[in-house]
Amino acid sequence: MHTRRNALAKAAVIGATAVLMACTTSAPSAGAVTYSGGTMWQPPSGAPSYGSLYAHAIRLQHSTDSNGTLLASFEQYSGNGMPVYRSADSGHTWTQISTISDQVNSWNNIQLEPTLYELPQAIGSFPAGTIIAAGDSIPADNSKTKIDMYASTDHGVTWSFVSSIATGGKAVDTNGNTPVWEPYFMVANNKLIAWISDQRDPAHGQKLAHFTTTDGVNWSSEVDDVAYSTYAARPGMAIVARLGNGKYILTYEYCGAPGGGCPVYYKIADDPENFGSVTGVQLITTDNKKPDGDPYVTWLPTGGPNGTIVVQAYSDQQLYKSTDNGATWVRMFSNTVQGYSRGLLPLADGKSLLVTRGGALVTNGTNKVTYGIDDYGGGISTGATYKIQNSLSSQVLGVPNANSGSPVVQAADNGTPDHNWQFLLQSNGFYHILNTFSGKYLAVPSGSLSSGTGEIQWTSTGGAEQDWSVEPSPAGGYTITNRRSDLALTMATDANGQTSTNEQVTQAPLTSAANQRWNLLQTAAPDFTTGQFTLSNANSGQYAEVVGSVSGTQADQYRNVNHPDQYWTFTQVGSYYTITNVSTGDYLDSAGGTTSGSPVVENPASGSTAQQWSLVDSGNGKYQVVNRASGLSLAVAGASTDNGAPLDQETVSTAPARLWTIAKIN
Incomplete structure (x- = not known):
């Protein structure tokens, strides 16, 4: 918890009437990659401070036809509970679908530091695709803090209490008090991990620690991740991301650091349960900039063989990126202005970043929730025509005729018209892949969820079985993954690791092996007279x-x-x-x-x-x-x-x- 933030101000607004509205600004055209100025929510007239803060979003990836949907939540100071907003167009417009209210404490409270997470696999009785949420519940007298977990099995529309992760004391973020703050979730090692900022340990003014569960109900004992020997030190706001090399990065602010302020630090570990054994490193750019306060971190597959780590900080509008697994850092412009704990969400193309902002630490109650989209390069040109060449076989995808239902196969690159495909970016951030010879679209037959299913061409249906994410691969080329099945376009291999000519392309879980990587060889340009x-x-x-x-x-x-x-x-x-x-x-x-x-x-x-x-x-x-x-x-x-x-x-x-x-x- 940042020491400049006054938790007591939050309880004073309990009982105020919420004003909830969808985005009122004009949206960019379908397929826009860079964008600024979108508004998700505006506070009512006379709203108490801060209006809003702490806006973060997730993208569904394990929910079949709902994959690609974005969900967001934020602190809302003119009402109680965690508002949940949904976007079906890659973050350009938003609509509120629910509010997560306290169901167990009988506290007329506002929930702070909301976080949402989609389970990528089953945890206990909760299947993959379950949305879990947590925030800090506080009674009207600020006497307690409680981090409770809720779950939704209908993609955020309804919510049920599941379990309590941690209970702390008075909601005051100065040393000597004992609150708990700032939950964050991730699944690893077949466990759900919950990180928190914890002031309950008498040896530390504040520390970062985690709990684990295998069923969502019963939680392990606490494990320290960042705990400095100096009592006055206050590491806070843990966010964790998985890198392309399989390691994990944890970012945090280090209030009370030797150089003063709350500089951004990070740790990189092989196992997200073992950050405690790693020494934190201050994030300093190659031009000696030292970001300060409220970090958030994510990873994008674009940017070269290591992908790109991106970090935000409260100290300025720019973002910070590393393409060498955290060894060096440079600055990037962001279309979203400086804000308190801006959220960073990679979109389906693997190169675009949705940045959500709940505002700054102002005292006039005027913060609104805004967002923008930043481009990190390495993608393809929407509307251009390409050959789709497999990285293992060097053969290209084509079709035998123009009939719906015909298999999509690989063949030697002989320049025939059926080898040409056009990538058409949709408003939801996915591509339709059109064969320019047949006029049909690459599709998963009947929307199959089964690995090994052979892919076909079909007339346009508007369904998720024809939506594909096309992401740069750090190993070279692109991976092409179906929105509905979440399975990657794959050339099956024989016992010798080879593919066959005229073999039908299939789908399989993503490994990024050469038989799942595709070189996109441009054969016709997009229209240069429209767009940027x-x-x-x-x-x-x-x-x-x-x-x-x-x-x-x-x-x-x-x-x-x-x-x-x-x-x-x-x-x-x-x-x-x-x-x-x-x-x-x-x-x-x-x-x-x-x-x-x-x-x-x-x-x-x-x-x-x-x-x-x-x-x-x-x-x-x-x-x-x-x-x-x-x-x-x-x-x-x-x-x-x-x-x-x-x-x-x-x-x-x-x-x-x-x-x-x-x-x-x-």
Whole structure:
């Protein structure tokens, strides 16, 4: 519990009337990846402080037809209980579906620090897909704190009390009091683990600890995870995420740290039950930024062989990412402004992050629940056409004819039309995968949940059996997983680990082995005249950008920072395009340069041919971007791979520093 937060203020609002409303802002278009400004809930006029805080969300992945649904909860200071909101369109709009009220304590209370979790496997009598919830229950006189667990078997509509995890003393977050705070759940080792912040131990002002259960009802004794020898130290707000390498990361704030403040620390362990044996490390970026307060952590499969760890902190709007399993950290822009314990939720494409915000520690009661979506790169272009090549066999998926029900099989890549597939991003964040030869969609027959089921093509049904998540794999390529079955597209292998030509593709539990990884080879571009795009250099992997809006500023390249100065739009002018920066509104301009090495700059629209570019397709989504006036190609000066290296014009060639991957993100 952060020491700047006054728990006593919470009980004073008990009995106030709640005003509940769905999102009232306009939603982005279906398939939007980056987005800011959405509102989930607004407090009523005159609401007490803080209005709202602590907004977190989950994405259902073990609930068949409900997979992909998002659920969220937050602290609501104008009413009692934990509100539960649902989104069916990947977080763009929200509707309240329930409130979790205290069913066992007879306390007219507000529940603090709400957390939701979907069971990925059965725990006791609760099947996979059960939603569990917990928060801090407090009576009107603040005399106790109690962390109780509730369960829902209908995806958050109704709730029942299950068990009590921990009971503490007075709800005051200063040393010497004995409350319990901040539950967080995860399943590992066939157990449900619950982490809490605990002030009951007389040896510690506050510590982080966990309990485990195999049935959801009976809980183990407490195990310490972060407990400093100095009594005044107050580690708090534990959040845990599983990394791509199978290890686990725990983030926490360390109030009372030697350097002061509440800096963000983390531990990485092989087993989430053994964080206590690991020494915490302060999160410090490569440019010496030290985030402070209220961390949250998650992991995305995009970003390279290790995926990407993302951490938020209360100290600023930016997020912090690591692509080397926590060894180094850099900053990323976020579309959601700074806030107290913002939630981080990976979406179905494996590269987009929903950031939920309950507000800041203000005293005027005006906090509302807002959200935005950030893009971490590495995805595919919606509307583009691809061959789907298996990483093990190097063969591609196709169909024998245009009939519904025909099997989808792998075959040698001979360039036949049936090998072309279009990926169409839906409002729920999943893709429909359309065979452009047959006009039919990749589907699981009858929505089967069975491993080994052979996949087919079928006319559009609008059902979950035709929805697919397409996520970058840290091992290379992509994994393609059905929304309904939660099983991955797989080429079965024989005893020698090999596949067969003309074999039907199947579904199986995700292992990310080579027979489940797919290389998406672009054969046709999306429509460049709609949406927003990034241009990443084929040599460096860095993104084209402009910094600032001063006319004549030279464009440069920089690592992906999820900022509009790296987003571009294309407007067709005959057979050419103007390329406009989303942040500044300026155009890429050759500025009269006609010799190799001439700079490429930003300038306001002029109508000049120096601002017109042709896109020469070099295959697999890579393009030469050639200026009409100079006849030279957009390039990175000196083929540099450095952040900040300037962009210039070079003689047209297919050298990697003169090729650009153009990815549609919005």
